[in-house]
Amino acid sequence: MRVNFILIAILIAAASACSACSERFEYDRVVAIDPSPNSININIASADELEKLPGIGRKTADTIISFRNENGPFRRVEHLMLIRGISEDRFIELRPHIRAE
Numbered sequence: 001m002r003v004n005f006i007l008i009a010i011l012i013a014a015a016s017a018c019s020a021c022s023e024r025f026e027y028d029r030v031v032a033i034d035p036s037p038n039s040i041n042i043n044i045a046s047a048d049e050l051e052k053l054p055g056i057g058r059k060t061a062d063t064i065i066s067f068r069n070e071n072g073p074f075r076r077v078e079h080l081m082l083i084r085g086i087s088e089d090r091f092i093e094l095r096p097h098i099r100a101e
Contacts, residue, residue: 039099042080043073054093060085074100 040049042064050061063083074080077100081091 036096039097041101042077042098043068043100053097055090056094076100 040053042050047058047061047065050056050064051058056064060083063085064080067083068074077095077098078091079100080086080094080098081088086094
């Protein structure tokens with residue numbers, strides 16, 4: 001578990017330091033979106049709740065829950081992109097429907 005957390009921290013730091021990555025990632029398009037009042041808290045949502053999100057099937061929902069159980073709660077919704085199968089484009093589609101509390 002600790003190794004996974006360290007690996008995640010290294011990946012986030014590397015992505016932050018990479019100017020090409022920050023230019024490719026459109027922060028304004030992602031961060032400026034406020035979640036809807038009916039958004040799902042990805043830190044407590046069940047697999048059934050996660051499956052209601054656009055583009056999320058059972059396998060991805062189970063992967064989100066496993067990741068959360070192994071690494072602790074998501075501190076930011078953007079960390080959802082650490083999950084295999086959740087690309088930047090899919091995250092942008094999900095963003096209005098999710099929150100991390």
